Amino acid sequence: MKTKLKFLIKQSLKKKIDTKWFKIANILILILLIGIVNIDRVISFFGGDFENSTKIFVVDDANAYPLLESNFNALKDSLEDLGNYELENSEKSIEELKEEIKESDSVIVNISLSNEEYIKADVISFDPIGTITEQLLQTSLNSVKSAYVLQNSGISESEIAALTSNVSIHKEVTNPELDENAEGRDILSSGLILVMIVPFFLLITMLTQMIGAEINDEKSTRSMEIIISNVSPKIHFASKIISSTLFVIIQALLLVGYAIVALIIRKLLTSSLIGAVPGEVTDFVTETLTTVKNTGVLDLLVKGLPFILLLFIFSFLAYAIIAGVLASMTTNIEDYQQLQTPLMIILLVGYYIAIMASAFEGALFVKIVAYIPMLSFLIAPVIFLLGQISLLELIISTVICGIATYLLFHFGLRIYKVGILNYSSQNLWKKIFKSVKEK
Amino acid sequence: MLKVENVTKYYGDFLAVDDLSFEVKTGEIFGLLGVNGAGKTTTFRMINGLLDKTKGSITLDGKPIDYTVTDKIGFLTEERSLLTKLTVKEQAIYYGILKGMDEKTILEKLECWLERFHITEYKERKIKELSKGNQQKVQFITAIINEPKLLILDEPFSGLDPINVQMFMDVIRDLKKKGTSIIFSSHRMEHVEMFCEKLVVLVHGKSVLSGELKQIKKEYRKKNIHIEAEGIDTRALKKVKGVLEVIENENEIIVKIESNENASDVFDFVKKYKEVSKFVVEDATLNEIFLEKVGVTYEN
Numbered sequence: 115m116k117t118k119l120k121f122l123i124k125q126s127l128k129k130k131i132d133t134k135w136f137k138i139a140n141i142l143i144l145i146l147l148i149g150i151v152n153i154d155r156v157i158s159f160f161g162g163d164f165e166n167s168t169k170i171f172v173v174d175d176a177n178a179y180p181l182l183e184s185n186f187n188a189l190k191d192s193l194e195d196l197g198n199y200e201l202e203n204s205e206k207s208i209e210e211l212k213e214e215i216k217e218s219d220s221v222i223v224n225i226s227l228s229n230e231e232y233i234k235a236d237v238i239s240f241d242p243i244g245t246i247t248e249q250l251l252q253t254s255l256n257s258v259k260s261a262y263v264l265q266n267s268g269i270s271e272s273e274i275a276a277l278t279s280n281v282s283i284h285k286e287v288t289n290p291e292l293d294e295n296a297e298g299r300d301i302l303s304s305g306l307i308l309v310m311i312v313p314f315f316l317l318i319t320m321l322t323q324m325i326g327a328e329i330n331d332e333k334s335t336r337s338m339e340i341i342i343s344n345v346s347p348k349i350h351f352a353s354k355i356i357s358s359t360l361f362v363i364i365q366a367l368l369l370v371g372y373a374i375v376a377l378i379i380r381k382l383l384t385s386s387l388i389g390a391v392p393g394e395v396t397d398f399v400t401e402t403l404t405t406v407k408n409t410g411v412l413d414l415l416v417k418g419l420p421f422i423l424l425l426f427i428f429s430f431l432a433y434a435i436i437a438g439v440l441a442s443m444t445t446n447i448e449d450y451q452q453l454q455t456p457l458m459i460i461l462l463v464g465y466y467i468a469i470m471a472s473a474f475e476g477a478l479f480v481k482i483v484a485y486i487p488m489l490s491f492l493i494a495p496v497i498f499l500l501g502q503i504s505l506l507e508l509i510i511s512t513v514i515c516g517i518a519t520y521l522l523f524h525f526g527l528r529i530y531k532v533g534i535l536n537y538s539s540q541n542l543w544k545k546i547f548k549s550v551k552e553k
Numbered sequence: 554m555l556k557v558e559n560v561t562k563y564y565g566d567f568l569a570v571d572d573l574s575f576e577v578k579t580g581e582i583f584g585l586l587g588v589n590g591a592g593k594t595t596t597f598r599m600i601n602g603l604l605d606k607t608k609g610s611i612t613l614d615g616k617p618i619d620y621t622v623t624d625k626i627g628f629l630t631e632e633r634s635l636l637t638k639l640t641v642k643e644q645a646i647y648y649g650i651l652k653g654m655d656e657k658t659i660l661e662k663l664e665c666w667l668e669r670f671h672i673t674e675y676k677e678r679k680i681k682e683l684s685k686g687n688q689q690k691v692q693f694i695t696a697i698i699n700e701p702k703l704l705i706l707d708e709p710f711s712g713l714d715p716i717n718v719q720m721f722m723d724v725i726r727d728l729k730k731k732g733t734s735i736i737f738s739s740h741r742m743e744h745v746e747m748f749c750e751k752l753v754v755l756v757h758g759k760s761v762l763s764g765e766l767k768q769i770k771k772e773y774r775k776k777n778i779h780i781e782a783e784g785i786d787t788r789a790l791k792k793v794k795g796v797l798e799v800i801e802n803e804n805e806i807i808v809k810i811e812s813n814e815n816a817s818d819v820f821d822f823v824k825k826y827k828e829v830s831k832f833v834v835e836d837a838t839l840n841e842i843f844l845e846k847v848g849v850t851y852e853n
Contacts (some may be wrong), residue, residue, distance in 0.1 A: 129638075249769050336634040340695075343601040343623050344651040535603055541565075 115487030117201070118345045122353035123360070130324065144372045155383050168219045168247060171211050175226040176233055178258050182225065185257040189250060197283050199250070201423050208238070215240050225258070229405035233259045311492055313369055315425065315465050317362045320448045321430060322437035325358045327451040329441035329534070338534050347531040355434040355523075362430055393486060411499050418505055419461060421512045422495045426514040429491035432481045432522055439526040442533030443542060462494035487518035525550055554578050554602070554701050555734055560609030562758070563593050569595045571759040572609070575751075577703070577734045582725070584745045584752030585738045588847060592758035593738055597705055600736070601628055613703055614847065624653040626719055627701030631708045633688055637681035641667070641691050645698055652699040659698060666694040685712035695722065697728065704728060705736045710744060717786070722747070742840035754846055762846045772837040774812040777838075778819055780803045781831035785823065794818050805831065
């Protein structure tokens with residue numbers, strides 16, 4: 115029987131992996147992942163308007179250019195991703211500059227003195243200037259006006275510099291339950307962890323659909339009768355669960371591999387000409403990795419990884435068992451798809467609770483749900499990495515999931531035995547309940 | 554030898570098989586007949602170990618049915634029980650290994666059978682790409698690849714043209730000669746008559762007729778007389794004692810009589826005519842026996 119089990123697992127796995135569609139899908143996933151991780155490089159590579167710098171010609175009738183330049187540059191440096199600006203003190207007349215900025219993004223700023231407003235400015239452009247440029251000029255000119263007024267009121271330059279500089283803020287959190295990494299982890303929770311659980315959500319969806327399709331295929335072609343007359347339903351059921359779980363583990367490892375390839379490519383691009391092209395947006399990946407390292411999440415991950423992996427495997431098995439049982443009860447793939455909807459909703463519930471875990475920090479409900487099998491694999495690792503539950507609590511959640519998976523197999527097998535050879539939907543639920551009671 | 558003894562199967566309150574008993578000896582072809590829903594599939598499933606019996610026992614060579622015994626059973630289901638996405642070779646390996654064979658032996662046997670059925674070129678082809686007839690051949694090959702001691706054939710000739718039916722018949726006869734016990738089920742009574750030495754007819758799970766085919770036919774009182782003669786007055790013939798029905802065909806008249814004793818009355822009537830070229834008294838066909846047995850039981 116062991117040989118038959120091995121054979122069935124091998125066959126089932128081969129049927130899933132040794133197909134052109136699996137290969138094509140994985141090549142596409144690899145390409146997409148590389149693209150997503152390097153999206154800024156991809157955008158830069160294709161170029162666009164964002165590469166051009168906006169030239170600002172300043173016609174200074176108020177002798178305020180040095181103040182404007184220092185304020186403008188300071189503001190530009192303090193705010194990231196504002197684009198490229200080039201400030202120039204122009205000696206040309208307004209009319210000459212108007213000719214020069216035709217068909218371009220350049221802007222003319224004419225600063226002049228005013229009796230009522232101290233300083234006023236005329237902004238001239240060929241096309242309407244963007245909101246960002248307008249805000250940048252507005253803020254810089256406001257500062258210039260303040261500095262101009264202060265300068266003319268007899269205050270020294272150093273005093274003016276101190277007065278116009280940004281107020282430095284020192285942050286201190288007094289909650290004794292939070293460590294110094296709490297803030298970083300919160301930032302992380304809103305992004306990285308959710309990104310991490312999305313693949314598992316997709317893998318479970320893939321797992322349930324695959325197992326259902328395979329069992330239905332064998333049932334609808336009546337091959338099941340031949341198979342079950344030579345191997346026990348237990349061996350058959352186990353082979354389906356193990357092969358599907360192995361498949362998603364292989365797919366998960368491939369995804370990790372693709373992510374590493376994508377990161378390596380990113381690193382190579384960063385040091386190349388392509389990576390150095392202007393217009394680069396944020397380096398999200400680098401920032402994220404730094405955050406992971408600095409917030410202590412990495413340490414937690416290393417500590418909890420064996421249990422998190424076990425929890426994932428138990429959960430994969432649990433979903434595979436339920437999917438197998440549901441598939442055995444149906445006679446065609448359409449019925450199975452309807453029957454698996456509640457399973458998908460359970461999965462979605464887990465996903466949304468995991469998303470909300472950071473917003474409702476320390477919520478008792480979230481902690482309770484983290485112990486519920488089928489949901490725990492999405493929630494427990496997230497709140498563990500957020501520091502909301504301890505390692506012991508993660509272990510308890512894993513053990514509960516393991517026990518539940520065993521019980522699901524034990525009772526699910528009774529339904530499976532009856533279901534796989536049942537081709538009628540008449541009295542289906544009666545048959546199912548009866549089979550659960552029978553040993 | 555397969556021995557089915559007093560087997561009863563209930564699905565809840567529904568009685569599917571009622572106290573069924575029969576034996577299929579080594580090298581014997583046994584007919585299991587019945588209309589749809591009579592309990593044939595349930596019986597096959599119990600023999601294959603797919604279903605538990607409510608009562609009774611089933612043994613093959615004295616051993617109760619379990620997974621060591623089912624490896625020696627070949628089963629050709631009425632529906633196409635093939636994984637259509639697999640190639641012929643993959644399918645043979647799949648079922649062969651599940652029957653406890655090794656891959657090398659499976660491939661050797663497969664080569665022989667593909668050649669015998671003239672489909673060698675389809676070895677690497679996916680089953681879904683094959684015609685119905687060729688799919689049936691593949692299904693048959695997968696059922697016999699393990700050289701089963703017991704072979705269950707449920708409508709084996711469905712989807713086959715007459716040439717292929719003959720090919721299947723030859724193979725079945727060869728298997729019988731080699732000592733395979735065969736259970737044969739078909740709605741085509743002429744096929745059953747051609748093969749089966751013994752049979753059982755099921756109605757609502759209960760055996761209404763069983764035994765050796767020859768004996769059944771002999772014991773069945775009604776007979777058919779085939780007559781070829783010129784100008785026979787069929788109206789008058791119908792009035793002869795013991796005549797149940799007169800069927801006028803293109804070349805002959807078939808007279809159904811109550812029993813063998815009435816044949817002489819019919820003969821006396823026919824001999825008055827000058828141009829009588831044929832007068833043959835035959836047993837009733839299995840189809841007639843089946844129809845009457847099944848019909849009577851329904852009425853009861």
